[in-house]
Amino acid sequence: MTTELHAHPSACAECHDEIVQFVFRTAASLGLLTNARAMLDAAPQELAESFEQAVRSAGLAS
C-alpha cells in the first residue's frame, strides 16, 4: 500500500495551520502491513486483534 498526502492550506487571509489528508492506495499494501504489524509488536493483544480484524475486513490480509 502506498500513501499519498494532500496538504490543504486553509483558505483564509492569515493561515496558521495546515490540514493534511492521508490517502492509502492499496496497490502495494504488503510493505505497509509488515511495518504496521512490527509497530504493534509490543502492543496489547486487544489492540493487535482490532488491527487484524480491520485488515481482514478490508481484504488486505496477507
Place this chain on the structure above:
Amino acid sequence: MPLKIVVTLHGIRTRGQWQKQITPYLARHGLIPYHLDYGFLGVLSFLMPWARASRVQWLRGELRDLMDRTGARRVSLIAHSFGTWLALEVLEAENGNIRFDRVVLTGSIVAREFPWGSTLLRKRWIQAVRNERATGDWVVRAAELFSRLAGPLAPRAGASGAVGFTTACPGVHERQIAGGHSEVLNIANYEQWARFIAFPRLPDDHLRRVRMLLQQIRALAAARLGLADDLVRANIFVPSASALRMIPGAWDNMTWAPEHDIELELDHGSTGRAFTDGTPFSIRRRGASWTAGVLPGPEQAKLNPRLQWVLSLPIGRIVTRDDVAVARDVVGVLNIDGLDSVPALLQTPGDPTLKTLVFTLWASTEKIRQSLALANMGEPLHDD
C-alpha cells in the same frame, strides 16, 4: 452533550401501564421521561376521522409546549400502537417544526411505505428509529386491512409492527420477536430501548472497552511519536444534533473541561473532514491560534490553549474503493492530539514511518467501531 427528554405515548384501549414501568430504565441511562396520556380511546373513536384528528392536534400542542418550556430542539420518543401513528402524523403535519431525536416504535401501525429515506436521511426530522415488531401481532394487521377497506376516511395505517417497513434505510433498525401486540411491551426489552435512545452516550459495558482501547491507542501514538505520555490525548467525536460532539467519558487524558462540550461542524477541520471523507486527516498549528476556518470563535475558546496538533481517524468499516482504503458507514472520529509542541514526525507528512503509524492507529480502531455500532442499535457488548 444535552440531556435527552423521552416522550412516551400509549395506544388505544389502554392508559399505558408500561409508561410507568419504563421510567427507572430510562433514568438509569440519564434520560428524562415525559409520559403523555390522551385518555382511554375506544376502537369506535379510532375509526372516526375527527376523533383521530383531535388527538393529532392535542399531541402537536403538547410537544410544542414541552419544547418551548425546556428549550429542547428535539425529543426522543417511545410509542405503542396508535401512539406510533399519532407521532408520525404530527411529524409530517409540523413539516420540520417538531423533530425527533431517537424513536422506538412498538406495535407500530404506521404505513409500511412510510418515507424513511426523506424523513431520516434528507430532512433529518428523525435521527434514528428502532422498530420493535411482533410476528404474531394481529392488531396491526387488522389496522392495515381497515385502512385498505375503508378508503379515504381510514387512517393511512399498515402492519409495520408485524412485518416491518418496505422503505427501510440506514438509521432504521428492525427488531423482531415472537408474540402479539402487547408482548412487544415486554419489560425485558426496556433496557435495550433506553440504551438505544441514550446513544451516543455509551452504557458501562461499551464505555469500559472503548476507554481501554483509547488508552492503548494513545500510548502507542505517544511512544511512536517520541512524546511524553501526558502530552498526548485521545477522544471520540460522533454526530449529535447536527454537530460533532465528544462522547462523554470516551476520552483519555482530556483534563481541560471546556473541551468536553465542544461542537464541531460536520465538514470542518480535520475532525469534520475525516468524518465526511472517510480518510485520516491531521492538522497542526503554525502560529498563535487556529484559523477561523477550522473553528468558530466560541468553540475555539473552549480549546486547551496548549493544543498544537490533531490526528483525526474516521471510525468506520475500512474498505477498498477505487484502489484507495476508505472508511464506510462512518460512525465517528477518533482524535489523537497533543500539547505544547508538534512532534518532528508530524512536521514531515511524507515520512514513511508516519504513514505506517497513521494506518496502524486507524486500523486499530476496528473494535471501537464494533462497540459504537452495537451501542447505536441499543445492543450489549458481545464476546468476540
